[in-house]
Amino acid sequence: MTDSIITIRAQIADARRAAVQGGIDFPRVVLVPTMGALHDGHLTLVDEAKKLGDIVVVSIFVNPLQFGPNEDLSTYPRTLDADVAQLADRGVSLVFAPTPAEMYPDGDVSTRVVAGDAGSTFEGRTRPGHFDGMLTVVSKLFHIVSPDVAVFGEKDRQQLFLVKRMVRDLNVPVEVHGVPIVRAEDGLALSSRNAFLSDAERRSALTLSRALEAAASAQDNGIDAVLSAAQSVLDAEPTIDLDYLAAVDPATFTPVTSPYAGSSVVLVAARVGATRLIDNRTLAVS
Ligand SMILES: Nc1ncnc2c1ncn2[C@@H]1O[C@H](COP(=O)(O)OP(=O)(O)OP(=O)(O)O)[C@@H](O)[C@H]1O
Ligand SMILES: CC(C)(CO)[C@@H](O)C(=O)[O-]
Numbered sequence: 536m537t538d539s540i541i542t543i544r545a546q547i548a549d550a551r552r553a554a555v556q557g558g559i560d561f562p563r564v565v566l567v568p569t570m571g572a573l574h575d576g577h578l579t580l581v582d583e584a585k586k587l588g589d590i591v592v593v594s595i596f597v598n599p600l601q602f603g604p605n606e607d608l609s610t611y612p613r614t615l616d617a618d619v620a621q622l623a624d625r626g627v628s629l630v631f632a633p634t635p636a637e638m639y640p641d642g643d644v645s646t647r648v649v650a651g652d653a654g655s656t657f658e659g660r661t662r663p664g665h666f667d668g669m670l671t672v673v674s675k676l677f678h679i680v681s682p683d684v685a686v687f688g689e690k691d692r693q694q695l696f697l698v699k700r701m702v703r704d705l706n707v708p709v710e711v712h713g714v715p716i717v718r719a720e721d722g723l724a725l726s727s728r729n730a731f732l733s734d735a736e737r738r739s740a741l742t743l744s745r746a747l748e749a750a751a752s753a754q755d756n757g758i759d760a761v762l763s764a765a766q767s768v769l770d771a772e773p774t775i776d777l778d779y780l781a782a783v784d785p786a787t788f789t790p791v792t793s794p795y796a797g798s799s800v801v802l803v804a805a806r807v808g809a810t811r812l813i814d815n816r817t818l819a820v821s
């Protein structure tokens with residue numbers, strides 16, 4: 536076992552003991568897994584974590600296993616010192632920020648969690664192996680931290696679905712809690728990758744949330760109207776390269792087709808310049 540794993544486990548054990556001494560018989564540990572470059576979306580997850588338990592642990596790890604060979608692993612923003620300072624301001628001192636060598640002492644793993652069918656659509660189709668890598672590291676983080684609760688953002692909606700599915704399929708003793716998307720005032724979903732956008736690209740990126748807004752305005756007119764309203768907004772912005780637009784059933788993450796009435800999550804992913812962004816919105820379609 537490596538230093539940072541030994542250290543975080545000792546810190547959590549100390550925090551548990553202190554909580555018991557402070558009168559909390561069964562302190563709950565809440566994990567917030569992140570890749571760092573923290574923004575208000577992450578900090579909202581932390582605030583939620585504080586409400587859900589007694590001891591909050593934030594992990595910061597840019598997981599090589601979930602990046603494809605031509606993706607942005609090497610350029611992904613890394614701002615560890617600023618992240619730790621922001622967390623300290625929020626009252627969180629338990630930060631687990633291992634190195635790749637600590638997480639993968641053999642360079643890779645030969646045992647992986649396989650995401651299955653729902654891991655090979657949408658994000659999984661564009662990023663083959665991404666969700667196996669994501670679930671594998673989440674599983675490792677769960678084993679290292681032993682949280683009672685783990686908090687994830689709805690921005691990565693397919694990720695949240697798959698983590699919940701893994702927990703159910705494998706009887707993982709962790710409660711998974713989802714937090715609604717935190718947006719900038721103009722509607723753009725906060726994302727660490729927004730840091731890559733030029734001013735002009737950021738304006739183009741707003742097309743994603745505008746398309747979801749248009750979809751929401753059409754939710755009383757059926758699923759076809761929802762999708763065509765969003766598509767029209769996307770078609771009108773030639774500077775973005777659409778990857779997918781789809782409406783899925785939140786219970787199965789499979790596409791819904793007309794006629795459909797009920798809850799549906801509209802998903803959108805697009806490249807804006809060199810930056811790939813995702814967004815989604817839950818609608819009540821009738
Ligand atoms: N705007 C947001 N609202 C709610 N949760 C968010 C938001 N952005 C990120 N999260 C959540 O924070 C957690 C860590 O995500 P991550 O560190 O990859 O940040 P990110 O901003 O999603 O980065 P990326 O640029 O890779 O999309 C995930 O559970 C993710 O869904
Ligand atoms: C859950 C996660 C931390 C696993 O690397 C990552 O996919 C993320 O930040 O969403």
Ligand code: BAL
Pocket residue numbers: 570601691
């Ligand atoms: N927030 C999702 C992590 C990734 O893009 O790899």
